Amino acid sequence: MARKPRSDSVLDSLPPERREQLVRWLVDENLKYPEAVVRVWEKFGVKTSVSALQKFYSRRCFTLRSSQAKDFADLVVTEAKKSGNNFDSATLALVKQRAFECVYAGNGKISELAILAGIVGDSAKLELKRQELALGERRVAVLERKAAMADAAQGVVTDQTLTEEQKAARLREIFRM
Amino acid sequence: MPEVLTHSMRTPRQTDLRRALLTVLANVPSGYLLPTPLVQSGAARVVIPEPTTTEFEGELRAADSARLIVGVVGEDATRWKLTDAGRAWLAEHP
Numbered sequence: 071m072a073r074k075p076r077s078d079s080v081l082d083s084l085p086p087e088r089r090e091q092l093v094r095w096l097v098d099e100n101l102k103y104p105e106a107v108v109r110v111w112e113k114f115g116v117k118t119s120v121s122a123l124q125k126f127y128s129r130r131c132f133t134l135r136s137s138q139a140k141d142f143a144d145l146v147v148t149e150a151k152k153s154g155n156n157f158d159s160a161t162l163a164l165v166k167q168r169a170f171e172c173v174y175a176g177n178g179k180i181s182e183l184a185i186l187a188g189i190v191g192d193s194a195k196l197e198l199k200r201q202e203l204a205l206g207e208r209r210v211a212v213l214e215r216k217a218a219m220a221d222a223a224q225g226v227v228t229d230q231t232l233t234e235e236q237k238a239a240r241l242r243e244i245f246r247m
Numbered sequence: 248m249p250e251v252l253t254h255s256m257r258t259p260r261q262t263d264l265r266r267a268l269l270t271v272l273a274n275v276p277s278g279y280l281l282p283t284p285l286v287q288s289g290a291a292r293v294v295i296p297e298p299t300t301t302e303f304e305g306e307l308r309a310a311d312s313a314r315l316i317v318g319v320v321g322e323d324a325t326r327w328k329l330t331d332a333g334r335a336w337l338a339e340h341p
Contacts, residue, residue, distance in 0.1 A: 174285060175288075
């Protein structure tokens, strides 16, 4: 008899674009696992669990964050070396480490890096800008979703036709409680 | 008689937390370090319920004392990397 696949291996066997989407939800949006369980079901029609998502995060997200951060740090150092300035190895090591942290944290402090470095070439500056814009767009999307939820909740609260129980049920539904 | 936890005995949660923070550091590429806040936010993603700062700092100190991780103290934060002993611990506690 065929064994039922483990729910965490179900996540690993998602098509690459869906896997990438899931990683973005977990890493960029910092989506909480209970919310991710619901979203994976709604968007992908796949049943999963908090512990499966946790394992998925351990296997996929740490590695991805690290490799993206390392790629960017390498690019910054390459550009710094090409810039014609003779930066000593200690400065380059500092810039490299900071570049790594900026991307790893994804905390929008990338512009700080440009100030710190003051050395990067045009292509690295463009990459910095691109990362900053992408981060900004993702934040706007999250804020828009939250605003829509707040509007819906406001509508429920002011709806005179609903009982208190119905209002509570609708609010739980909106906020997926 | 109720079981009493001594210093050498570790709870399953402490082990989970140690595994989480070592896993975060195990994924950091060679030549890079990770500052404490990023280790903490990473560990918080794989330990449920999310560890408190006190729990996290306690485990960080314990892992440091056990030479599983090594820290470099900077002006703004201490930055960490995994030691060979830390890698061995992770291999023994997958």
